[in-house]
Amino acid sequence: MEQKMRRVVIPSQCLGDAGPFKAGRGTFTEAGKIYSEHLGILNQEGDVLQVIPLKGRYNPIPGDFVIGIVLEAMQSSWLIDINAPYPAVLHVNEAPWEVEFGDTARYLNTGDSVLAKVLSVDESKKLQVTLNDRNLYKIKGGNILEVDPSIVPRIIGKKGSMIANIKKYSRCRIFVGQNGRIWIDGPVDGIDLVLLAINKIESEAISYGLTDRVEELLKQHAKDVR
Amino acid sequence: MKPEKLIVDGRRLDGRGPNDLRKIKIEAGVLHRADGSCYLEWGGNKVFAAVYGPREAVPRHTQNPLRAIVKARYNMAAFSVEDRKRPGPDRRSVEISKVISEALERVILTEQFPRASVDVCIEVLDAEAGTRCAGLTAAAVALVDAGIPMRDIPVACAAGKIDGQVVVDLGKEEDNYGQADLPIAIAPRTGEVLLMQMDGHLTVEEFNKAFDMAVESCGKVSEIQKKAILQRYHAVDEVIE
Numbered sequence: 001m002e003q004k005m006r007r008v009v010i011p012s013q014c015l016g017d018a019g020p021f022k023a024g025r026g027t028f029t030e031a032g033k034i035y036s037e038h039l040g041i042l043n044q045e046g047d048v049l050q051v052i053p054l055k056g057r058y059n060p061i062p063g064d065f066v067i068g069i070v071l072e073a074m075q076s077s078w079l080i081d082i083n084a085p086y087p088a089v090l091h092v093n094e095a096p097w098e099v100e101f102g103d104t105a106r107y108l109n110t111g112d113s114v115l116a117k118v119l120s121v122d123e124s125k126k127l128q129v130t131l132n133d134r135n136l137y138k139i140k141g142g143n144i145l146e147v148d149p150s151i152v153p154r155i156i157g158k159k160g161s162m163i164a165n166i167k168k169y170s171r172c173r174i175f176v177g178q179n180g181r182i183w184i185d186g187p188v189d190g191i192d193l194v195l196l197a198i199n200k201i202e203s204e205a206i207s208y209g210l211t212d213r214v215e216e217l218l219k220q221h222a223k224d225v226r
Numbered sequence: 227m228k229p230e231k232l233i234v235d236g237r238r239l240d241g242r243g244p245n246d247l248r249k250i251k252i253e254a255g256v257l258h259r260a261d262g263s264c265y266l267e268w269g270g271n272k273v274f275a276a277v278y279g280p281r282e283a284v285p286r287h288t289q290n291p292l293r294a295i296v297k298a299r300y301n302m303a304a305f306s307v308e309d310r311k312r313p314g315p316d317r318r319s320v321e322i323s324k325v326i327s328e329a330l331e332r333v334i335l336t337e338q339f340p341r342a343s344v345d346v347c348i349e350v351l352d353a354e355a356g357t358r359c360a361g362l363t364a365a366a367v368a369l370v371d372a373g374i375p376m377r378d379i380p381v382a383c384a385a386g387k388i389d390g391q392v393v394v395d396l397g398k399e400e401d402n403y404g405q406a407d408l409p410i411a412i413a414p415r416t417g418e419v420l421l422m423q424m425d426g427h428l429t430v431e432e433f434n435k436a437f438d439m440a441v442e443s444c445g446k447v448s449e450i451q452k453k454a455i456l457q458r459y460h461a462v463d464e465v466i467e
Contacts, residue, residue: 010370012413037375038376056373
């Protein structure tokens with residue numbers, strides 16, 4: 001595989017022999033061959049072939065920072081939608097407040113948003129999230145934008161270069177959750193600029209040299225830069 | 227109104243040969259709110275398929291703690307046939323929903339999503355024979371578009387017997403006045419049969435011939451499916467080059 005091309009593969013497409021290659025994430029092996037299991041981009045690291053999905057639900061991994069929306073306040077916990085196949089549980093012990101039994105709705109209610117961390121994922125995919133970490137809080141104000149979780153690494157860029165650029169030109173506060181939810185707060189024209197940049201990233205997610213093109217776009221449209 | 231003959235000089239009513247398919251057009255990712263979607267035109271059939279999920283299965287008792295369940299819903303619009311069809315599920319559409327669910331369940335890697343359900347909605351806007359094949363083919367593209375992990379991309383096509391001759395992909399008159407109809411769905415990579423139904427009578431030899439012809443046609447449809455999926459990302463392909 002050449003370096004310059006990102007190859008789009010579809011499910012059941014044969015990627016190679018199981019002998020010289022190892023089957024990584026997003027692939028399965030059958031009769032000595034490696035096949036892709038979903039629509040994605042083929043990625044080779046050493047002899048490991050893996051397929052990075054282009055679309056699909058967020059696959060929660062413990063330690064990920066996500067933006068969740070409260071579905072329900074229960075007696076001693078909340079149900080949080082983190083865009084995964086299953087709702088996640090936020091127990092009162094994992095919240096930074098002293099919550100009395102049955103008094104959960106006073107702190108977080110249906111429709112509120114939180115910046116949370118995935119605490120655990122068990123084998124039956126029961127999810128737990130926590131608010132007990134640095135910089136985790138209930139979100140007040142701003143806007144939440146949803147993108148496909150697979151393009152989150154593109155939005156952040158190498159060592160955060162892309163998101164740093166967007167923040168610099170738009171003068172917005174931005175947080176990108178691993179689950180594809182992006183929280184933006186700032187002046188209206190700044191938010192417009194962020195949306196413009198993210199739309200460009202979304203439509204050209206699988207091409208190279210995106211950071212430079214987005215920076216150019218931001219330069220064109222930005223009014224003043226700090 | 228029954229036509230006198232369904233095959234004249236080796237040509238069928240719409241001018242096709244026995245091995246020719248009707249015109250097929252597939253477009254992926256057409257619905258904004260669905261996780262994955264597909265619009266398919268197969269001759270006079272017009273079908274939308276939408277996929278939602280994987281998401282937590284409701285009601286709770288339908289959940290399987292080890293794997294996801296697949297809920298396909300096949301529905302015909304009231305205006306899809308010549309006489310108005312009474313809306314809502316009837317015996318026929320409940321059956322088709324069931325067989326399509328089971329066909330799709332076989333190719334989806336359901337064990338990755340315990341307790342979840344994958345919901346597939348198949349809406350037939352215009353019907354002209356072979357809607358279950360069209361529906362399943364569209365559903366498969368919609369599943370890929372939704373990023374759902376799959377072993378294979380299922381594909382369906384029918385064969386049948388008209389005027390004593392075995393032909394592939396029956397049209398409306400051929401279906402109504404023909405002698406047999408054999409819709410099948412296969413997993414093209416392995417050749418595994420996912421769905422097979424038969425209406426009418428075929429001898430063993432005719433059945434074998436019809437089966438082989440249908441499998442061969444499935445291969446052709448499969449190519450169109452794959453092209454449609456890649457087409458969606460074609461614009462970005464060009465940017466790279």
